[in-house]
Amino acid sequence: MTRIVYVNGDYLPETEAKVSIFDRGFLFADGVYEVTSILGGKLIDFAGHAKRLQRSLDELAMANPVTEDELLAIHRELVRLNEIDEGLIYLQITRGAADRDFAYPKDATPTIVLFTQSKPGLAENPLARTGMKVISIEDQRWGRRDIKTVQLLYPSMGKMMAKAAGADDAWMVEDGHVTEGTSNNAYIVKGNTIVTRHLGNEILHGITRAAVLRFAREAQMVVEERPFSVAEAKAADEAFITSASAFVMPVVEMDGQPIGAGKPGNVTARLREIYLDEMRKAAV
Amino acid sequence: MTRIVYVNGDYLPETEAKVSIFDRGFLFADGVYEVTSILGGKLIDFAGHAKRLQRSLDELAMANPVTEDELLAIHRELVRLNEIDEGLIYLQITRGAADRDFAYPKDATPTIVLFTQSKPGLAENPLARTGMKVISIEDQRWGRRDIKTVQLLYPSMGKMMAKAAGADDAWMVEDGHVTEGTSNNAYIVKGNTIVTRHLGNEILHGITRAAVLRFAREAQMVVEERPFSVAEAKAADEAFITSASAFVMPVVEMDGQPIGAGKPGNVTARLREIYLDEMRKAAV
Numbered sequence: 001m002t003r004i005v006y007v008n009g010d011y012l013p014e015t016e017a018k019v020s021i022f023d024r025g026f027l028f029a030d031g032v033y034e035v036t037s038i039l040g041g042k043l044i045d046f047a048g049h050a051k052r053l054q055r056s057l058d059e060l061a062m063a064n065p066v067t068e069d070e071l072l073a074i075h076r077e078l079v080r081l082n083e084i085d086e087g088l089i090y091l092q093i094t095r096g097a098a099d100r101d102f103a104y105p106k107d108a109t110p111t112i113v114l115f116t117q118s119k120p121g122l123a124e125n126p127l128a129r130t131g132m133k134v135i136s137i138e139d140q141r142w143g144r145r146d147i148k149t150v151q152l153l154y155p156s157m158g159k160m161m162a163k164a165a166g167a168d169d170a171w172m173v174e175d176g177h178v179t180e181g182t183s184n185n186a187y188i189v190k191g192n193t194i195v196t197r198h199l200g201n202e203i204l205h206g207i208t209r210a211a212v213l214r215f216a217r218e219a220q221m222v223v224e225e226r227p228f229s230v231a232e233a234k235a236a237d238e239a240f241i242t243s244a245s246a247f248v249m250p251v252v253e254m255d256g257q258p259i260g261a262g263k264p265g266n267v268t269a270r271l272r273e274i275y276l277d278e279m280r281k282a283a284v
Numbered sequence: 285m286t287r288i289v290y291v292n293g294d295y296l297p298e299t300e301a302k303v304s305i306f307d308r309g310f311l312f313a314d315g316v317y318e319v320t321s322i323l324g325g326k327l328i329d330f331a332g333h334a335k336r337l338q339r340s341l342d343e344l345a346m347a348n349p350v351t352e353d354e355l356l357a358i359h360r361e362l363v364r365l366n367e368i369d370e371g372l373i374y375l376q377i378t379r380g381a382a383d384r385d386f387a388y389p390k391d392a393t394p395t396i397v398l399f400t401q402s403k404p405g406l407a408e409n410p411l412a413r414t415g416m417k418v419i420s421i422e423d424q425r426w427g428r429r430d431i432k433t434v435q436l437l438y439p440s441m442g443k444m445m446a447k448a449a450g451a452d453d454a455w456m457v458e459d460g461h462v463t464e465g466t467s468n469n470a471y472i473v474k475g476n477t478i479v480t481r482h483l484g485n486e487i488l489h490g491i492t493r494a495a496v497l498r499f500a501r502e503a504q505m506v507v508e509e510r511p512f513s514v515a516e517a518k519a520a521d522e523a524f525i526t527s528a529s530a531f532v533m534p535v536v537e538m539d540g541q542p543i544g545a546g547k548p549g550n551v552t553a554r555l556r557e558i559y560l561d562e563m564r565k566a567a568v
Contacts, residue, residue, distance in 0.1 A: 014305075017304065017305045018304055018305060020301065020302055021302060021376075022298070025310050026303060026310045027376070027434060028434065028437055029313035030437050060437075092305075092310075092311070094310075099401065100374055100401065102443040102466055104440065115305065117383065140426050142435070143424030144424060144438075151437055152314075153313050153314050153344075154428075156314060156386045157344075163387060182386055
């Protein structure tokens with residue numbers, strides 16, 4: 001089936017969905033994005049993604065071509081047109097097309113693109129039962145990882161390093177401490193305490209992270225937001241990641257060494273269950 | 285006049301020049317580029333740019349869709365079609381279009397795009413007589429600046445910071461030492477000695493840099509390739525930058541403070557003259 005995607009006001013077959021070669025998203029990676037999950041045909045935490053999108057745009061002095069209501073309507077129309085039950089919607093906004101110049105153009109119209117990815121079984125991902133293997137790699141990304149830009153080459157390289165090592169993902173390490181995964185936030189569990197890096201410029205301010213930490217605190221778990229080392233991770237009882245598309249996903253091995261019992265832990269399983277239950281209820 | 289540009293084998297009016305929204309150059313900044321100057325209708329140091337392009341592609345395990353001969357023919361055809369006497373040719377190669385996934389696609393066809401920018405008076409840029417003003421900013425780029433990728437958002441931000449401060453460009457600083465300008469290599473001159481950062485992952489391996497250092501040594505100047513501090517820069521006799529489009533350009537002020545006499549210096553002027561003379565002779 002040919003997908004119907006959205007480009008600057010038009011709903012088009014994916015084969016016709018194009019942007020100018022002068023688009024600054026293409027020439028300068030001058031663009032930001034969001035990925036929202038769809039479960040049961042509804043959007044998970046749309047409001048959270050819309051809010052972070054606006055923050056990314058504001059940090060880059062980039063105009064938002066749509067209101068939040070318009071954005072929601074586009075999301076829903078794409079879900080309908082593509083008959084998505086479980087899957088993702090990707091959204092990207094760039095500063096638009098202009099003759100190439102490092103300085104921002106004065107009069108470019110922002111480009112907005114959305115497309116769906118159907119992922120049947122997204123919530124029943126078998127990886128949730130077996131757990132992920134990660135490797136640790138040096139974090140070589142730029143300094144403003146809190147802005148969700150399309151400068152994703154290093155995370156892509158990290159994913160390839162992980163695959164080459166027979167792992168599922170890479171956890172990035174800076175000054176001996178884990179920042180995050182290639183496209184997810186990273187957590188360890190020791191006893192009843194969940195440890196994850198504090199917010200700052202060093203990591204993405206995960207929408208799923210915010211929800212999961214809220215649910216963890218409501219469930220009387222202790223949450224410490226601070227950097228943790230690779231050694232701490234390897235000595236943890238459990239480890240997991242969160243992201244909009246993986247939700248809460250156990251990590252059972254790091255650099256070839258089992259974490260805890262080397263299988264998904266109870267804290268992780270419980271958080272995944274709470275997250276999916278609560279977010280399904282709140283889906284729009 | 286509507287430019288004729290090159291996209292994946294076709295010469296097209298710029299208004300029709302488009303790439304898929306699924307191009308990894310657009311979604312992941314998974315692409316590399318080169319900019320070659322044109323003087324008197326001929327290409328400056330084409331061989332140097334072709335060689336660096338291949339290195340960037342190799343570092344990212346990205347296929348090159350064209351041979352060096354084909355690339356030269358495309359460059360020349362664009363110069364002819366657009367009647368460029370002085371200006372630039374921009375070239376970008378990406379990993380191509382594929383459904384969005386951090387992992388590299390197995391079977392994508394690389395995208396190749398080229399376009400010209402006419403810049404009459406490029407060699408007679410008045411800035412060569414007055415000199416540039418720079419500000420120092422923190423270098424927040426990723427760790428592999430030796431690969432010429434399109435992850436150019438921070439250099440763009442740096443250019444805007446410079447403009448906001450009434451300057452022409454920003455010199456980026458890491459651990460107290462200058463790495464390079466937003467789109468050029470940085471140099472200081474003290475006595476008969478030229479100092480510029482050594483090659484490594486921290487800076488772009490400038491094609492113009494290589495030529496200028498060769499000419500400097502041939503002219504019996506002393507060249508030190510090592511990091512220099514902001515304080516050293518401010519205490520220098522002269523400063524300058526090199527790039528494919530600015531050639532050798534004097535820097536006369538940093539953070540509002542004059543460098544040396546606060547006007548273009550003799551070493552810089554001589555290097556600019558030698559560079560332009562020699563490269564015009566060798567242009568193809």
